[in-house]
Amino acid sequence: MTLTEPATARSTETTGTTGLHEALLHEHSAHNYHPLPVVVAEAEGAWVTDVEGRRYLDCLAGYSALNFGHRHPVLVAAAHRQLDRVTLTSRAFGSDQLGPWCAELSALLGKQMVLPMNTGAEAVESGVKVARKWGYEVKGVPADQARIVVASGGFHGRTTTIVGFSTDPDARGGFGPFTPGFDVVPYGDAAAIRAAITPETVAVLIEPIQGEAGVIVPEAGYLPAVREVCDAAGVLFVADEVQAGLGRTGHLLATRAAGVDADVYLLGKALGGGIMPLSAVVADADVLGVLQPGQHGSTFGGNPLACAVGRAVIELLADDGPDGVLARARTLGPVLHERLAGLVGKGVTGSRGVGLWAGIDVDPRLGTGRAVSEALMRRGVLVKDTHGSTIRLSPPLVITEAELHGAVDALEAALADLAGLAGLAGLAG
Structure with missing residues (x-):
């Protein structure tokens, strides 16, 4: 062809x-991207015009x-149906799409709870907050002393906290001062993670495959070794599956494809089907249960329109037939x-x-x-x-x-x- x-x-x-x-x-947009000279007007399937x-x-x-x-016709149909009903309530009220979406996503991943957000960066920021709060309330780390181990070459978003532990000079340059509490180790080196863990460490946050770095796939034993290190140290294994998850590798989760289950999954991108921004932190109740009313939130997080599309996404992902x-x-x-x-x-x-x-x-x-x-x-x-x-x-x-x-x-x-x-x-x- x-x-x-x-x-x-x-x-x-x-x-x-x-x-x-x-x-x-x-003339009118900030120059934070350097796009190819293509201006898309229509798209369908794998093609754009x-x-x-x-x-x-x-x-x-x-x-x-x-x-x-x-x-995708299934996702577009779900969006059209919801557009005729209700698009936003804020989390000040419930909606008939939020509860089912949380339950269905929990079931799909085999976890108990979901924290809905909008973007991948928000999911990572939320995961950082949850891990720190878990560290203080469950592990007993002294207040404001929590540390998280991350990997060099990783890409987790563009917020000031996240770029603060990036090793990409373009992502970091000119945006300091940065949030403390992160220890950077080489990607693919479980021994380096073990050496970096201190009594104040609450989590290890990594991508199971580093996308922005150039699709860097670790050796087969890396993720199981990370799981062992986290178990031995009593810290959370937080997997950023924003790019790697939801089918990209041929598996629901790249972490699970390596035979490993993380404590916390960070999801985004494909979760909204390319129609609505939708992201999530997914974990069991002993982790996400540390959040109480008023401690975290999002105006659009878990809105009915995104959840309706997200439920259709879950149906597509649940079909693992030929x-x-x-x-x-x-x-x-x-x-x-x-x-x-x-x-x-x-x-x-x-x-x-x-x-x-x-x-x-x-x-x-x-x-x-x-x-x-x-x-x-x-x-x-x-x-x-x-x-x-x-x-x-x-x-x-x-x-x-x-x-x-x-x-x-x-x-x-x-x-x-x-x-x-x-x-x-x-x-x-």
Whole structure:
């Protein structure tokens, strides 16, 4: 399948040109992003269409927020039904969607309680607060002395507390002073976690797979070793599954795929089906039960519209049959990684990943990850770069095998284009 030919322009009236929209964005939006020159006007499944009628295969999927693709009919129908009823009550009152959503998500994960929030960063912030409060009230850590062990290279959001324990200079630079109480250790090193734990440590917070860092998959024994360290020290294992969870790896949770159960799960992105922001802290009552009325909250957290979509998301995730999204990621994942392995030495120096998720290291002689992303865009595929010459592939889990092959074909061709421009035509040939 080739993706190099742009589709004909839509017959419907477009809302403007790419240049106009980019100019408006440059003038009136803060420059905290450097987007590719694509202005999306419509989307469905694994495809988006820009304002000029060009179609692209979306292989970023909203950083995994669109695991079910754009405008999944089950999720759109759930949103439409709820829009005709009630969209927001605030938590000052109950709604007929919140209780069922909490119960269904608890059952799906095998935990007892859910704390609803909106974004992944809010879930992480809430997880930090819960872990500290648990440490004071249950473990007996002296007031204001709680510490949390985190991993270098991790990405957990953009709030000031979270960027304070980031090791990414772009995320941290210019935003201090930072919140104390975090101990950073190398990712993948359980012994370093053990050495960092003190009597004041209340939790270990890690991503089971580091997404923003370039889809870094730890060795098989790492997560079980983290679980053992936490058990021995009497601290909480908090798993940030905002990107890795909810089907991306072919499993409900990447932590569980490694045979490990965390004490606290932090969820977001795909939880709202790509329609509504929705996130959650999920744990048993002996952890989340430390929160009492007035101690934490969110105006929009757990709103009826998001919960209605979230309940439909849970139904899709609960279907682990051969036609479900989890099975599709497990089936197509090996196809993706086999194809990428075939590009090593042809402009790719290495790749790694699980399920429909891959980090691809491009030979820096061909250009930056941004240059590769732009070359792929010209061939009808959208991806995102990270950290130098690395790009990430995280297509919607509804992608077909033919579309997946088309994406890798486009990558191979884009690498050849860049190799030619760099005078290294034999490298990607």
